Amino acid sequence: MNEGTTSQKAHSFDARLVAGDGVDLSLATLGPERPGRQPLLCLHGLGRRWQDYLPLMPSLCFRRQVHALDFRGHGRSGRRAGSYRVIDHARDVQHLVRTFREPIVIYGHSLGALVAAVVAAEEPDRVQAVVLEDPPSADFLKNLDQSPYATQFAAMRRLAGSNEPVPQVARALAEVRLPSADGRGTIRLGDLRDAVSLRFTARCLQEVDPDVFMPLLEETWLDGLDLDAVFRRVRCPALLLCADPERGGMLPRDDADHICELMDDVTRMDFPGSGHLLHWLETESIARLVHGFLESL
Numbered sequence: 001m002n003e004g005t006t007s008q009k010a011h012s013f014d015a016r017l018v019a020g021d022g023v024d025l026s027l028a029t030l031g032p033e034r035p036g037r038q039p040l041l042c043l044h045g046l047g048r049r050w051q052d053y054l055p056l057m058p059s060l061c062f063r064r065q066v067h068a069l070d071f072r073g074h075g076r077s078g079r080r081a082g083s084y085r086v087i088d089h090a091r092d093v094q095h096l097v098r099t100f101r102e103p104i105v106i107y108g109h110s111l112g113a114l115v116a117a118v119v120a121a122e123e124p125d126r127v128q129a130v131v132l133e134d135p136p137s138a139d140f141l142k143n144l145d146q147s148p149y150a151t152q153f154a155a156m157r158r159l160a161g162s163n164e165p166v167p168q169v170a171r172a173l174a175e176v177r178l179p180s181a182d183g184r185g186t187i188r189l190g191d192l193r194d195a196v197s198l199r200f201t202a203r204c205l206q207e208v209d210p211d212v213f214m215p216l217l218e219e220t221w222l223d224g225l226d227l228d229a230v231f232r233r234v235r236c237p238a239l240l241l242c243a244d245p246e247r248g249g250m251l252p253r254d255d256a257d258h259i260c261e262l263m264d265d266v267t268r269m270d271f272p273g274s275g276h277l278l279h280w281l282e283t284e285s286i287a288r289l290v291h292g293f294l295e296s297l
Contacts (some may be wrong), residue, residue, distance in 0.1 A: 002232050008018070013028050013029065013030055014028070015027070015028045015029075015076075016029075017076075018099070018211055018269065019095060019096075020072060020077075020091070020093075020095050020096065020097060021088070021090030021091040021092050021094070021095050022077075022080065023072045023077065023078040023079075023080045023083075023092065024077065024078045025070060025071075025072065025077045025078070025092055026069070026070040026075050026076035026077045026109075027050075027067055027068070027069050027070075027096070028050045028051075028063070028067065028068045028069075029065065029066070029067050029068075030057050030058070030061045030064070030066045030067075030068075031061040031064075031065050031066060033065050034065075037063070037064060037065050037110045038064050038065070038102050038104070038105065038128065038221045039064060039065050039066075039067060039100050039102060039105070040060060040064040040065070040066050040067065040104065040106075040107060040294075041066065041068070041069065041093075041096070041097070041104055041105070041106045041107070042056075042057070042066065042068040042069070042107045042108075042112070043068075043071070043093065043106060043107070043108040043109070043111070043112025043113075043116055044068070044069075044070075044071065044074070044109060044110075044111070044112050045104055045109045045110030045111050045112055045277075046110060046111045046153070046212065046213070046216065047074070047153070047156050047160070047201070047204060047208055047212065047213070048074070048201070048204045048206060049074050049075035049204050049207060049208075050068035050069055050070050050075060050176025051054065051068075051072050051200075051204075051281075052068075052109070052200075052204075052279075053066075053068045053107075053279070055230055055279060055280060055283045056107075056279055056283065056286065058292070059287045059291070060290065060291075061289075063291075063294065063295075064105070069093070069096070070090055071089050071092070071111070071112075071115075071212075072084065072088065072089060073208065073209035073211065073212040073265075074204075074207065074208055074209075074212065075207050075208075077206065079119055079209045079211075081209075081211055082211070084209075084211060084212045084214065084215050085215045085220060085221055085222070085223050085224060086111065086114050086115060086118065086215075086221055086222055086225060087118065087139065087223070087224040087225055089111065089115045089296070090114075090115045090118035090119055090122070091204075092198060093106075093115055093116075093119045094122055094123055097123055097126045097127065098123070098126065098280070099118060100126070103125070103127060103128035104126060104127060104128060105127075105128050105129045105130070105131070105294065105297075106120065106127060106129075106130050106131070106256070107130070107131040107133070107290070108130070108131070108132060108133065108135070109133040109134065109277070110133070110134060110135065110136060110250065110276065110281060111136075111265070112133075112242070113132040113133055113134065113135035114136070114227075115233060116130045116131070116132060116235055117130060117132060117227075117230050117238075118225065118230055120234045120235075120238075121229075121230045121231075121233035121234050122233075122237055124233075124235050126234055128236060128237075128275060128297060129236050129237040129238065129239075129293070129294070129297055130234065130236060130237075130238045131238075131239045131241065131290055131293065132238060132239065132240050132248050133239065133241040133250060133278055133286075134241060134242060134243040134249055134251050134276050134278060135225075135240075135250070135259075136250035136251065137227070137250070137251050137252060137253070137255035137256075137258075137259075138222060138227045138228075138255075139255055140250050140251065140252060140255065141216070141219070141221060141222060142219070144216070144217075144267075146170050147234065147273070148178035148179050148248075149248075149250075149275060151176065151177070151179065152176060152189065152255060153180050153213050153216060153217060154188075154213070154217060154238045155173070155176040155267055156173075156205060156208075156213060157210050157213035157214070157217070158210075159172055159173065159202070159205050160208040160209065160212070160213065161205075161206070161207075161208060161209065161210050162205060162206055163206075166176060166199060166202050166203050166206070166219070167202075168204040169202035169203075169206065170195070170198045170199045170201075172202075173189055173193075173201060173202055173205075174188060174189055174193075174195075174198055175188060175189075175190065176188070176189040177189075177207045178192070185206075188227050192248075197280065200252055220277045220282075221256075228262060229259075231259050231262040231263050232262045232263070233272040234262075234264070235264050235270045236265070237265045237266075237267075237297060238263055238265065238266040238267070238297070239266075239267050239269070239289065239290065239293040240256065240259065240260065240266055240267065240268045240269070241269055241275045241286065242256050242268060242269065242270045242271065243271055243274055243275055244271060244272050244273055244274055244275065246268075247273060247274060247275040247276075248275035248276045249274075249275065249276055249294055250276055253270075256268065256270075267293065271285075
């Protein structure tokens with residue numbers, strides 16, 4: 001096989017359906033399976049899909065076989081009305097990690113970070129390490145209605161599953177009015193997010209079950225979980241990536257301090273001035289840090 005063919009194969013995607021906890025899940029895989037090439041699983045945030053990790057996947061696949069999942073209710077995964085709590089997503093991922101022959105690294109963003117922590121706590125022999133990108137803290141979620149995210153997620157729910165063209169959904173997203181930082185007025189989402197980010201979000205929302213947002217909006221997202229107990233039971237190495245709370249980060253600094261006190265082996269990196277979606281906003285820095293962390297295992 002010549003070099004060009006080998007490179008093409010290493011960067012080709014294989015997308016298939018796999019079994020979750022009573023629902024089929026869409027899983028994309030980058031690169032062939034080879035002995036000693038350990039797996040890495042990427043888990044996206046609420047309302048997004050596996051393609052969210054495309055900025056990082058080609059870089060990560062040189063040393064590992066990289067997998068990226070559509071959570072239930074997202075992308076091409078199955079729907080399951082009334083079963084979109086964090087613990088429901090975590091049970092799906094537990095089913096998945098049990099199918100791998102080697103221990104796996106899980107990289108999760110936001111919802112995905114919470115799921116990664118739960119699975120690491122529940123499956124200590126199957127999870128080698130976790131990367132936790134800006135996991136929302138319990139206190140942040142408890143006070144969600146006091147942040148612009150409550151308005152944003154409610155608007156995303158209204159647009160989820162839309163049959164309208166992507167540009168139209170993107171324009172509707174751009175016109176969502178969020179409470180301003182000083183509480184004296186509102187600001188357009190389109191003035192806070194770039195046009196490509198809004199377009200990508202619009203495309204994701206076309207393949208999202210609107211019900212996935214309900215547990216978050218109804219404050220039942222964490223039902224069945226004690227996050228302190230979860231983080232306390234994470235024994236594998238963890239890389240905690242913290243966005244700036246002043247720019248939309250979901251992990252207040254005091255809560256990040258608390259999480260670090262609970263976990264055995266955690267490396268924390270803060271990103272002052274950067275918002276919640278770090279692997280899009282700080283792609284080069286995130287890739288460098290994740291590579292360094294993985295090579296330390």
